[in-house]
Amino acid sequence: MVRTKDPAVRAMLIERAAQMLAAREPITLRSLVAGTGVSTMALYTYFGGMDGLWKAVRQEGFTRLAARLATIPATADPVTDLTALGAAYLANALANPDLYRVMFEAGFELEDAAAADETLHYLVQGVERATAAGRFRAGVDPLELAVQSWTIGHGLASLVVTGPLPEAALGHGVPLLTALFTSAGDDPGRCRSSVERGWSPAV
Amino acid sequence: MVRTKDPAVRAMLIERAAQMLAAREPITLRSLVAGTGVSTMALYTYFGGMDGLWKAVRQEGFTRLAARLATIPATADPVTDLTALGAAYLANALANPDLYRVMFEAGFELEDAAAADETLHYLVQGVERATAAGRFRAGVDPLELAVQSWTIGHGLASLVVTGPLPEAALGHGVPLLTALFTSAGDDPGRCRSSVERGWSPAV
DNA sequence: CCTCAAAACATAGCATTGTTATGTATTGTG
């Protein structure tokens, strides 16, 4: 009774938008669909307009971020794992700087918050594992500490990606997180090994 | 030999742009000059175009921030002063959320970096005073610690101003900064008084 | 298998945007 949408078209447009973003080409309605075979109306049937496209691009950004965080394995040292999650967060922002910028630009809405919460969940789980292992003081709220870790990661990523700080500043990530975890009760000596192992935010 | 520009017009346009930003009205060339008596060309003689206007608005944002930080007095407790600077930073972002967002949006350039450095200088001086008072471990790089403080402040301000975190999350500011300063060698017990005094990022 | 309506899709036009081209008015300077 109805003609159905082709999900491949939607995915292709999002992918193309991400590529144009990485190539620093201005993304306009006509430039986006140029050469793709689809007309300008496709963007309205699949996204409802440019706002819808940007929302989908933000979702894509959070999906890529979550995929990257999912690759961090859970080792016997949960605090080191948390630091690794932070480094992976920074590495993702550095690898897709323009996409990361769009993720937190104006237009952030409820649906984006859900995607962001999913990302935050990785940190919450990490804090819970560390707490269960007795590495943090009893009474530490996992969500609270996860949000604080996120704040550090996003602050650093944002300042580097938007320009004020050079890429080298990403090296502050591990010390900042270590300071936070120490204040939550962890013995800084136990984390030293991971730092010496040379966690780098670079890919 | 030449007709001179009136600085008042330039200031008026920047002020009007800031007001429209706070009122969440879309800022377009024609809406900006509507009702001001000046024509659209004024924006080109004074700013060279919309990009120039946005650059001037960013500068205005950094100027307001610097003015707010300048009101923080230097007390006998330099570490508490640093915390107060952080709280003032957050209060400024909360009072002018849209302006703060524009300050760090795409388009950040060299001239903006100079303004940002001026802001950072308040933090560097604060760290230097604390180091001179023996509150931080010897060998602490003032610029490094200032950048780390900025990272925390901006991360929190950015996540609140763009939407992911609620305003209440600004309460994380003091604990995060305290954790950082403690890792730099300060005795957390000496800072407790300032926390108990109830530093609030709210105005 | 046929029908048909609903939705995808294409084309063209519209209002608005930032910018530039052109002309006028003003004013500081020699």
Place this chain on the structure above:
DNA sequence: CACAATACATAACAATGCTATGTTTTGAGG
């Protein structure tokens, strides 16, 4: 006082996002 450089105003321009209109496809009901 004269003039030229510059502020300033008006209008036209290309490009943008969007909508109106028409066409084509296709999946469900008989």
